[in-house]
Amino acid sequence: MPLNIWRFASPQVFYSLAGKLIPWFLVAAALLGAAGLYVGLLVAPTDAQQGDAYRIIFIHVAAAWMSMFIYTVMAFWCAVGLIVNTRLSFMMALALAPTGALMTFIALWTGSLWGKPTWGAWWVWDARLTSELILLFLYIGFMSLHAAIDDVRRADRAAALLALVGAINVPIIYFSVKWWNTLHQGASVSLTRAPSMARAMLLGMLLVALAAWMYSIAASLMRVRSLILERESDSDWVQTIVRTEAAK
Amino acid sequence: MNWSSPAEFFAMGGYAFYVWGSYAVAALCIGLELWWLLRRARTLVTGAGLKAQPSAQRP
Numbered sequence: 001m002p003l004n005i006w007r008f009a010s011p012q013v014f015y016s017l018a019g020k021l022i023p024w025f026l027v028a029a030a031l032l033g034a035a036g037l038y039v040g041l042l043v044a045p046t047d048a049q050q051g052d053a054y055r056i057i058f059i060h061v062a063a064a065w066m067s068m069f070i071y072t073v074m075a076f077w078c079a080v081g082l083i084v085n086t087r088l089s090f091m092m093a094l095a096l097a098p099t100g101a102l103m104t105f106i107a108l109w110t111g112s113l114w115g116k117p118t119w120g121a122w123w124v125w126d127a128r129l130t131s132e133l134i135l136l137f138l139y140i141g142f143m144s145l146h147a148a149i150d151d152v153r154r155a156d157r158a159a160a161l162l163a164l165v166g167a168i169n170v171p172i173i174y175f176s177v178k179w180w181n182t183l184h185q186g187a188s189v190s191l192t193r194a195p196s197m198a199r200a201m202l203l204g205m206l207l208v209a210l211a212a213w214m215y216s217i218a219a220s221l222m223r224v225r226s227l228i229l230e231r232e233s234d235s236d237w238v239q240t241i242v243r244t245e246a247a248k
Numbered sequence: 249m250n251w252s253s254p255a256e257f258f259a260m261g262g263y264a265f266y267v268w269g270s271y272a273v274a275a276l277c278i279g280l281e282l283w284w285l286l287r288r289a290r291t292l293v294t295g296a297g298l299k300a301q302p303s304a305q306r307p
Contacts, residue, residue, distance in 0.1 A: 041257075042249060042250060042251065042257070043249065043250060044250065045250055046250065046261060051261045051262070051263060052260040052261035052262075052263050052267060053260075053261075053263040053266055053267065055260065055263075055267050056266060056267055056270045059270060059271065059274045060270070063274070098281070099281065102277055102278075102281055105277065106273070106274045106277055109270065109273050109274075110270040110273075110274065113266045113267075113269050113270045114266065114270070116266060117263055117266050215278065219281060219282070219285060222285040222286075222289060223285060223288075225289060226285070226288045226289050226292050229289075229292040229293065229298065230292065230298065233298040238298070241293060242293065242294070242295040242298065245293050245294050245295070246294065246295055
């Protein structure tokens with residue numbers, strides 16, 4: 001029998017699938033994170049120009065990549081929700097937003113702590129920094145708009161529209177260092193050429209980035225399960241779960 | 249290994265405040281999010297966070 005992916009669009013099926021997947025993603029995040037921090041903090045050499053301040057980039061780059069990627073995935077689920085009208089798509093989008101906002105905040109915070117010793121300023125109104133700050137506002141706007149509308153279906157659609165319009169900001173963030181003359185440096189890692197950094201530095205960065213992926217998947221799956229329980233609370237299967245839990 | 253002593257490691261070449269300030273806040277954020285997620289899941293699954301149902305009316 002061919003695997004029918006639409007089956008997983010059913011909140012009940014997805015709830016139990018997510019429950020089985022979460023521990024694996026959490027374990028993977030912990031292992032990859034520990035390995036990445038070991039390489040990044042202990043093995044990688046001190047940078048010739050930036051000294052040890054550069055070690056901030058291990059979390060900074062991972063968080064910044066995730067902040068953009070999560071927004072893209074969130075906008076994707078919003079589009080799917082608006083087109084196909086699947087309930088689970090909107091729940092996925094809503095579940096991704098807080099983790100995306102968190103990653104954006106970490107990227108901005110660590111960037112600021114890196115900027116002070118390296119550039120001599122906590123913050124500059126540079127195209128990369130400004131567009132990343134706008135990304136944080138987009139996440140907050142998405143969640144606030146959703147929370148402000150009582151009717152869940154209308155909230156889903158309105159917030160999805162906002163997320164889709166805001167998606168234009170993601171390529172702007174990514175290409176900002178090329179399009180404008182920014183204080184923020186250009187990409188050290190790209191798909192089109194060899195990375196311009198030491199092996200151990202690159203390895204540490206990639207491991208932490210993978211850990212951030214695994215963590216973000218786990219966190220959004222955990223959140224989507226709670227959203228499913230809330231939204232499907234009238235259904236028999238949720239009532240059964242609650243009754244079994246209460247009997248324990 | 250890049251360091252010769254733990255003290256040297258924690259000093260981070262004089263950038264301790266910036267490096268550890270970044271790592272501490274990132275760890276705090278992730279810890280808080282996980283705590284918050286687990287708490288929300290627990291209150292929901294025990295029924296406390298769900299709308300009252302006819303079979304399980306709360307005062």
